[in-house]
Amino acid sequence: MNAVYGLFAGLSALLLVVAGFAVVTRRHFAAVVGFTAFGLLLSLAWVALAAPDVALTEAAVGGGVTGVLLLSASVQMRAKMEVLPSWGVRFIAAVLAAIVTAGLMLVVLMLPDEAPTLAPAAKESLAFTGMGNPATAVLMAYRALDTMLEKVVLLLALVAVWSLGRDHFWGGRPDFDFSTQTSGPLLLLARVLVPVGVLVGIYLFWVGADEPGGAFAGGALIAAMGLLAFFAGVARPPLVGSGWLRWAVVAGIAVFLIVGFGGFWGAGDFLAYPDGLAKPVIVVIEVAMTLSIALTLVLLVVGPPGRRP
Amino acid sequence: MSEIFGFTAACLVGLGLYGLIVHSSALRKILSFNVLGSGIFLLLGVIARRGAAAGLVADPVPQALVITGIVVAFSATALGVALIRRLDEDDEEEGEP
Numbered sequence: 006m007n008a009v010y011g012l013f014a015g016l017s018a019l020l021l022v023v024a025g026f027a028v029v030t031r032r033h034f035a036a037v038v039g040f041t042a043f044g045l046l047l048s049l050a051w052v053a054l055a056a057p058d059v060a061l062t063e064a065a066v067g068g069g070v071t072g073v074l075l076l077s078a079s080v081q082m083r084a085k086m087e088v089l090p091s092w093g094v095r096f097i098a099a100v101l102a103a104i105v106t107a108g109l110m111l112v113v114l115m116l117p118d119e120a121p122t123l124a125p126a127a128k129e130s131l132a133f134t135g136m137g138n139p140a141t142a143v144l145m146a147y148r149a150l151d152t153m154l155e156k157v158v159l160l161l162a163l164v165a166v167w168s169l170g171r172d173h174f175w176g177g178r179p180d181f182d183f184s185t186q187t188s189g190p191l192l193l194l195a196r197v198l199v200p201v202g203v204l205v206g207i208y209l210f211w212v213g214a215d216e217p218g219g220a221f222a223g224g225a226l227i228a229a230m231g232l233l234a235f236f237a238g239v240a241r242p243p244l245v246g247s248g249w250l251r252w253a254v255v256a257g258i259a260v261f262l263i264v265g266f267g268g269f270w271g272a273g274d275f276l277a278y279p280d281g282l283a284k285p286v287i288v289v290i291e292v293a294m295t296l297s298i299a300l301t302l303v304l305l306v307v308g309p310p311g312r313r314p
Numbered sequence: 315m316s317e318i319f320g321f322t323a324a325c326l327v328g329l330g331l332y333g334l335i336v337h338s339s340a341l342r343k344i345l346s347f348n349v350l351g352s353g354i355f356l357l358l359g360v361i362a363r364r365g366a367a368a369g370l371v372a373d374p375v376p377q378a379l380v381i382t383g384i385v386v387a388f389s390a391t392a393l394g395v396a397l398i399r400r401l402d403e404d405d406e407e408e409g410e411p
Contacts, residue, residue: 017322028333054359055371062381078395098335106328113320122365123375139374155382162389166396305392
């Protein structure tokens with residue numbers, strides 16, 4: 006017990022040191038590298054909190070894809086160093102932050118001993134969906150509406166990012182060209198790792214029904230593999246104007262909506278799954294969702310079109 | 315046992331808030347905001363862990379909320395980064411420092 010406690014305390018200390026470094030260092034590049042490391046360490050904390058699904062998503066999206074996004078931005082932007090305000094302002098900000106932290110710590114200490122929980126309700130829906138992984142069952146059945154609306158958020162973000170492109174580039178490819186190597190480790194990595202990574206991504210999505218994994222973790226891993234291929238120059242970002250891309254990006258929401266409205270007819274309510282067919286229906290939604298998530302994440306990172314079509 | 319991560323979460327929120335205030339560069343504000351968000355997610359994780367019941371090691375509902383939240387936070391981050399990139403490009407064209 007004490008050893009586990011020590012491990013948790015050590016992990017917490019490491020998290021705070023790395024996060025502190027990412028926040029206070031003056032060099033943007035170093036801050037982003039620190040943040041990526043922080044994301045990976047945070048996924049260990051999620052494992053400690055008995056949330057392996059969150060850990061996978063955090064490692065892939067929070068650390069991995071966000072890290073790539075911030076890294077490419079920090080490389081492309083002209084300002085490389087931070088200009089900090091006077092020490093007085095910093096002191097006041099630190100005091101304010103400390104007060105908020107102290108307040109939150111107090112809240113943690115005052116959490117009720119009889120913790121409120123929705124676990125029994127979620128457990129009930131497990132049997133109906135035929136799934137073994139409670140987190141996936143919550144995402145796809147118990148709270149499917151949240152998951153559907155989150156797909157809408159992803160799509161809206163993509164529309165907003167695309168609309169930041171210049172008029173004469175519209176329909177072209179995003180400008181995401183970092184490759185300077187014609188041979189070497191990056192190219193080898195892209196050729197060897199990408200097929201394996203895509204396969205692992207599909208596996209994660211598939212086992213998500215019963216084991217840790219799911220559409221988010223799988224889709225994010227596939228997205229990361231796409232980004233690696235773009236970085237190494239073995240593939241190019243797709244034309245923003247192409248029809249198949251538009252269809253693939255909206256596939257997740259489209260299938261969700263069809264199943265949702267079909268629920269009125271088949272099961273009597275929006276997004277209700279017909280008895281006995283819940284699992285196959287969920288798998289169909291998840292296939293479309295994984296495709297849409299993977300593509301949308303990639304497109305959000307590579308940014309608006311930056312070249313003429 | 316899981317309280318220690320509750321304290322860590324509180325410290326992360328404080329760190330993120332501090333960074334959000336003191337940084338002038340938008341990129342660093344976005345990064346700090348993500349640290350703040352991670353702290354809030356972690357707090358939800360502690361609450362989920364405490365809600366273990368019905369044979370489950372944790373309450374899966376807050377966990378699913380966090381999974382959704384991570385993806386939404388990423389969407390907002392991507393939009394923010396696209397905005398500051400465009401601002402940077404426009405400043406460059408106008409010859410501002």
